[in-house]
Amino acid sequence: MMPDKAVMPADELPVAPGPHIWRGLSVKRVMYFVIAALIPPLAASIVLFGLRAFLVILTSLIFSVATEWVTKKLRNKPFIMDGSAIVTGLLLAMTLPPTMDLWMVAVGAIFAIGIVKEAFGGLGHNIFNPALGARAFMAASFGIQMTTWILPLSADAITAATPLSNSFVFSSRLAARLALYQDMLFGNRAGSLGETSALAILIGAIILTAFKIIDWRIPLFYILTTIGIMALFGQDPLVQLMSGGLMLGSVFMATDYVTSPITHTGRIIFAVGCGIITAIVRQFGGLPEGVCYSILVMNSTAPLIDRFVRSRPYGLRKAVKNAA
Amino acid sequence: MNIRLKTRSSRIGVVLPHSHHKLTAAKPIEKLPLPEEVIIPLSQHIGAPARATVKRGDKVLTGQKIADSDRPVSAPIHASLSGEVASISSLISPATGATIEAIVIKSDGEDKWVELTPTKDVSSLSNEDILKKVREAGIVGMGGATFPTQIKLMPPKEKPIDTIIINGSECEPYITSDHRLMLEYGEEMLKGADLVRKVLNPQTSFIAIEDNKEDAIRHLEELISKLNLPFQIVPLKSKYPMGAEKTLVKAILNKEVPIGGLPMDVGAVIQNVATCKAVYDAVYLGKPLIERIVTVTGAVRDPKNLLVRFGTPLKNLIDYCGGKTTAGGEVIIGGPMMGIAQFDLAFPVTKGTNCVLVKEAQVFAERDCINCGRCVEVCTMGLMPTLYPKLVKKGRYDECKAAYVDNCVECGACTYGCPANIPIVQYIKVAKKELARRAQKK
Numbered sequence: 213m214m215p216d217k218a219v220m221p222a223d224e225l226p227v228a229p230g231p232h233i234w235r236g237l238s239v240k241r242v243m244y245f246v247i248a249a250l251i252p253p254l255a256a257s258i259v260l261f262g263l264r265a266f267l268v269i270l271t272s273l274i275f276s277v278a279t280e281w282v283t284k285k286l287r288n289k290p291f292i293m294d295g296s297a298i299v300t301g302l303l304l305a306m307t308l309p310p311t312m313d314l315w316m317v318a319v320g321a322i323f324a325i326g327i328v329k330e331a332f333g334g335l336g337h338n339i340f341n342p343a344l345g346a347r348a349f350m351a352a353s354f355g356i357q358m359t360t361w362i363l364p365l366s367a368d369a370i371t372a373a374t375p376l377s378n379s380f381v382f383s384s385r386l387a388a389r390l391a392l393y394q395d396m397l398f399g400n401r402a403g404s405l406g407e408t409s410a411l412a413i414l415i416g417a418i419i420l421t422a423f424k425i426i427d428w429r430i431p432l433f434y435i436l437t438t439i440g441i442m443a444l445f446g447q448d449p450l451v452q453l454m455s456g457g458l459m460l461g462s463v464f465m466a467t468d469y470v471t472s473p474i475t476h477t478g479r480i481i482f483a484v485g486c487g488i489i490t491a492i493v494r495q496f497g498g499l500p501e502g503v504c505y506s507i508l509v510m511n512s513t514a515p516l517i518d519r520f521v522r523s524r525p526y527g528l529r530k531a532v533k534n535a536a
Numbered sequence: 537m538n539i540r541l542k543t544r545s546s547r548i549g550v551v552l553p554h555s556h557h558k559l560t561a562a563k564p565i566e567k568l569p570l571p572e573e574v575i576i577p578l579s580q581h582i583g584a585p586a587r588a589t590v591k592r593g594d595k596v597l598t599g600q601k602i603a604d605s606d607r608p609v610s611a612p613i614h615a616s617l618s619g620e621v622a623s624i625s626s627l628i629s630p631a632t633g634a635t636i637e638a639i640v641i642k643s644d645g646e647d648k649w650v651e652l653t654p655t656k657d658v659s660s661l662s663n664e665d666i667l668k669k670v671r672e673a674g675i676v677g678m679g680g681a682t683f684p685t686q687i688k689l690m691p692p693k694e695k696p697i698d699t700i701i702i703n704g705s706e707c708e709p710y711i712t713s714d715h716r717l718m719l720e721y722g723e724e725m726l727k728g729a730d731l732v733r734k735v736l737n738p739q740t741s742f743i744a745i746e747d748n749k750e751d752a753i754r755h756l757e758e759l760i761s762k763l764n765l766p767f768q769i770v771p772l773k774s775k776y777p778m779g780a781e782k783t784l785v786k787a788i789l790n791k792e793v794p795i796g797g798l799p800m801d802v803g804a805v806i807q808n809v810a811t812c813k814a815v816y817d818a819v820y821l822g823k824p825l826i827e828r829i830v831t832v833t834g835a836v837r838d839p840k841n842l843l844v845r846f847g848t849p850l851k852n853l854i855d856y857c858g859g860k861t862t863a864g865g866e867v868i869i870g871g872p873m874m875g876i877a878q879f880d881l882a883f884p885v886t887k888g889t890n891c892v893l894v895k896e897a898q899v900f901a902e903r904d905c906i907n908c909g910r911c912v913e914v915c916t917m918g919l920m921p922t923l924y925p926k927l928v929k930k931g932r933y934d935e936c937k938a939a940y941v942d943n944c945v946e947c948g949a950c951t952y953g954c955p956a957n958i959p960i961v962q963y964i965k966v967a968k969k970e971l972a973r974r975a976q977k978k
Contacts, residue, residue, distance in 0.1 A: 226866050226897040227630075227877035229962040231948035233552075233709065234898060239906055239955045292903075336904035336956075427909070469908040474922065476913075525940040526782060526918040527795040 239335075243295030245425045249416035250302050250464070256412035257405035260364035261310040265405050269305040271314045275321035276301030283330035296335045300324050303343035303464055306406025307457065307504065308350070309361050316354050320346045340511045341468045344461075344504050351504070361402035389448075396454035403456070406464075410454040417463040426467035429476060430483045434462040437487025438494075445495050458490065461503035471511040478514075478521040485510045538768070539757050543747055545773035546787045550914045550949045552709055552776050552873075555748060559839040560712045560831050565720055567843045568856055570647060574617050574847025576602070577627055577638045580886040581676040582683045583609030588639055594621045599650045599824050601672075602639055611684045611887075612674045616826040616845035617641050618648040630869070630878050638884075641847070652822040663735045666819055673818030674825045674887075679703060679714075679779070679808035680870060682888040685815070688807065689735050691800045697736045701788060702729045702743040704752065704809040705772055705779035708871025711891040713829040714809050716841045718745070718752040721813050722759050728816030730765050732807050741767045743809075744784055748774045776873065777947035781806045783916050795943055810890070830885055834894040835862040844885045851881040853892050860894050868893040873948040900957035911950035911960060917943045921950035925963040933974070936967040944968070 257265040280297035284290065304324050308317060324346035332338045351358045395401050399409030406413070420426040438458060439449040453459065466472060466486050473482050486506045493502025579585035586603035596602060596615040603613040622642040626635050655661060655669075671686040691697050702725075706714040718725060733741050745753050753769055760767050770788055772778050782793045784806060791802040799806055807815075810828060817823040826846055830853065833839040837858025844853060850867060854860060868875035869889050877897070885892075911921035919940060927935050944964050951960045 225877070225879050225881065226864055227879050228866060228897045228899050229959050230868075230873060230875055230877070231952045231961070232866065232868055232872040232875065232877070232893070232895050232898070233554075233952060234900070234957070235550075235953045237953065237955050238957070239903060242906075242908070242955055334904065336906045469906045472907075474907050474909040474912055474920065479909075522939075523912055523915070523918050523920055525795060525943050526786070526916065527792045527797065527943065528918070528940075529792070 238294075239296070240292075240294040242425055243299050245420065245423055246299050246464070247295060247302065249419040249425070250299070250306070252412040252415040253306060253406045253409065253460070254302065256399050256409040257306070257310070260399050260408055261362070261405065264310040267314060268308055268310060268312055268317050268405060269302065271317040272305035272308070272321045273298060273301035275318045276304065276325050279322045279325035280330070283326055284334075287330065287334075289334070294335070297325055300329065300342045303341075303406075304346050306460055306464070307343060307347040307404050309358065309404050311360050311362055312354075312357055316350065316357060319353075320350045323349050336470055338470055339515075340508055341465050341471045344465055344508050344511075347504050348508055361404075363402050364400055364408060393450055393454070396451070404460075406460045407455075407457050410459055413459040413463055417459075420463065420467070426463070427476070427479055429479050430467045430472065431459075431462040433480050433483035434466055434487045434490075435459070437484045438490045441488065441491035442494060445491075447495075452494070456494075456501040457503040461507055462486070465503075466507050466510070471514055473514050473517040473521065475518070475521050475523050478517040481517055481521065482510050482514060485513065539760050540753065541742075541768050541770045543771040543773060544787045546775050546778060546783055546916065548914060548916050549775040549777060549783065550953060551774070552952075554709060555774070556710045556833070557712055557715070557748065559710065559833045560841050561715055561749075563712075563716075563839070563841050565716050565829055565841045565843050568845070568848065568853060570617060570643060570645075570845060571848045571852050572643050573622065574641050574643070574845060575625070575627065575638050575849065575882070575884045576613060576616060576641065576847040577629075577636050577884065577886055578603045578613055579629075579636045580613065580682060580846070580888065581611045582681065583607065583611070585636065586610060586613045588624055588637065590621050590639065592621050592623055595619070596621060596641060597648050597650045599652065599826055601674075601824070602641075609684055609687055611676050612672065612824075613639075614674055614824040614826050615639075615641055616847050617643045618646055619644040627883065630880075630883060631876050654821050655819060658731070658820060661819065666731055666735055669818045669822070670815055673814065673823070675811060675814045675818060676825075676887050677808055678810035678814060678828060678887060678890070680874070680888050680890060682886075685807070685811055688800075688805055689732065691736070691805065695800045696803060697800060697805050698739045698803040699789060699805075700729075700733055700736055700738045700741050701770075701784055701804060701806045702732070702741070702767070702809060702812055703779060703781075703784060703806050704743060704745045704749070704756075705784065706749070707746060707774070707776050707779035708873050708875075708891075710833045710893050711831050711871050712833075713831045713841060713890045715749050715752055716831075717810055717813055717829050718749070719755055722752075722755050723763070724816040724820075725809050725813045726756065726759055726763060726765055726767065727820065728812035728814065729767065729807070729809075730763075731815050731819055732805075732812060733766070736805055738803075738805075742788060743767050743769045744772055744779075744788060745769060746774045746778060747771045776949060777916060777945065780916070780945050780947055782945065786916075795940065825887060828885070828887065828889065830889055831891040832857045833891065834868075835860055835865045835896065836894050837861055844889075846886055847884045849882045849884055850878060850892055853885070854881065854894065862894065862896050864897065865894045866897040868895060873952065874946060902958050903956040905956055905958060908955060910953045910955065914949040914953055916947070916949070917945060919943060921960045921964070922958075924967055925958050925960055928963045928967050933967055933970050937971055941967045941971070
């Protein structure tokens with residue numbers, strides 16, 4: 213029987229695809245959580261290095277956000293203040309020595325956003341962590357400035373070695389060693405802005421894991437791999453943990469969503485890879501520190517890891533068994 | 537034997553912080569006044585649509601069969617009012633966009649029923665008798681999937697059933713229709729469930745209820761011991777999508793239904809509590825399925841649980857609950873996670889309508905995926921939801937298939953938690969539809 217009339221819509225109703233509720237954790241919110249977690253190490257760096265640190269942070273921040281705005285305009289895309297450029301700006305500053313010339317900081321920030329992020333398509337499309345990509349660029353371009361450190365709380369810039377560089381002599385005496393641990397924990401040592409106080413980074417890490425912003429697997433496996441291998445080489449694990457950028461990099465950089473794998477297993481592989489490369493650079497490399505390069509190398513493998521490490525679909529094993 | 541078992545949980549899934557059950561959980565079921573006209577779609581189930589057996593101008597009685605099909609996977613349809621067939625028209629399904637036939641009946645205002653033949657001695661019925669009554673009553677899965685019930689009660693011989701799970705978990709926010717049914721029709725539901733048990737003859741029979749319905753768990757516990765039935769209640773942690781068949785099988789039996797398979801492949805059959813109540817009505821009272829409990833909730837002045845005849849326009853339900861409190865609100869059939877927004881308030885309540893939700897529409901701009909992995913973490917089907925939008929945008933449907941897109945149950949947990957507001961489920965539906973179209977072409 214043919215239908216004899218159609219029931220036509222009578223009311224105008226809005227329709228949207230389901231689900232009709234949303235958790236409310238936006239990209240922007242995630243970024244602001246990261247910024248909140250960065251406050252303790254940022255504050256520590258300003259306490260330790262004073263105005264110099266503040267100026268480095270401010271310069272990096274301003275040039276990052278400005279570059280994001282300019283590149284979005286050039287690419288004819290809307291500029292969304294989602295906080296991702298702020299995070300990059302702050303992270304870049306954390307990787308720099310406090311004595312950096314400010315124009316170099318600006319060049320680094322422009323490179324981070326303009327080249328490492330936006331040139332690849334913007335947030336979500338970049339292959340490398342923008343802050344670390346820029347740090348590597350700066351290390352190649354401004355070699356001397358990037359490896360000149362000063363002791364904290366010193367008015368004049370006395371250059372000093374970081375605990376990891378070859379000229380640093382480890383003390384084996386217990387009291388001296390405890391004093392060293394204490395200095396590293398509170399940041400009373402030479403280093404980049406965010407490398408000095410282990411405690412400040414730990415607070416940030418706790419914030420990020422408590423709110424499930426980052427996957428705890430990455431810092432845990434990264435750190436354990438590095439200090440485990442270094443312990444095999446007879447190095448002090450606690451010194452290894454708290455020195456250089458290991459804590460900063462494993463908590464804030466290796467956990468960058470965009471440039472790390474998506475599955476839990478993939479992330480563990482990624483973190484262990486970072487840990488191995490860091491240890492190799494520390495033990496055999498010509499550089500004092502390997503965190504930056506190890507994360508960059510593993511960033512480039514993340515898409516490959518995602519391609520091969522996939523979650524197991526519900527009911528898969530059964531289907532294979534039935535087919536066999 | 538302990539009736540109440542230990543609470544089970546699922547490792548994955550999402551905790552939805554606002555259940556909104558409070559709006560209606562304590563409200564007794566009210567009968568919605570009969571409408572002047574009902575629009576009864578002939579396809580209220582999965583499978584072949586029924587064909588009209590009445591024509592325009594025919595007089596029909598309440599409960600009279602007005603459409604049927606000789607195809608195996610189908611269900612007959614009954615008049616939900618007495619009156620005259622005003623027309624056979626067509627409706628556009630808000631779920632699929634397909635045109636479906638519908639019979640419009642003008643009420644004579646008397647609600648005269650066909651003569652019902654209750655069964656005096658139910659224990660004397662054979663399984664065949666029960667199956668026949670279930671089929672003739674037009675019973676389909678009332679949890680939302682609307683699969684014809686008699687098919688689920690006739691598993692093939694090579695698939696022995698050792699477990700039945702009566703599903704009262706009701707895991708979507710806002711919906712309380714099954715909750716109220718368990719409280720107010722608990723005995724009928726259990727008797728119906730016992731008929732299901734009798735037909736399938738499993739070793740174990742569970743009733744699954746989320747632990748946010750403690751009163752229902754206690755009530756059924758008492759009834760089970762009073763009626764001396766061999767059911768055990770499994771309380772479940774309230775975690776979405778706990779009530780989905782495959783999640784239930786995993787949580788309760790720790791088994792996985794094979795990809796593309798049904799729970800019966802692992803020896804389990806799952807029946808919703810409202811379906812069991814319908815089985816009771818059909819077998820004990822001889823009453824066909826013509827009405828159901830619908831929760832009307834959200835942005836309406838007075839949210840309620842209503843007993844509604846099929847074919848009643850949504851407008852009647854909303855008006856009875858005092859109307860919308862938001863001018864531009866969406867009207868959703870089903871819950872906020874899987875429900876479908878309606879474009880027309882004239883659309884009728886059907887066998888699968890457990891809830892009518894009015895909600896302020898929220899539409900967000902989709903952003904680029906940031907690879908955060910939250911969708912992967914919550915997917916109870918073990919998929920990587922983030923892949924599908926990327927593949928669909930590039931038209932790479934074969935890769936969607938290779939990534940098991942058909943395994944998706946469209947629960948929406950991935951999309952609910954997506955920081956980039958990507959309508960992942962929508963992309964998945966597109967992929968499935970395109971793959972189905974291509975498969976049909978071949």
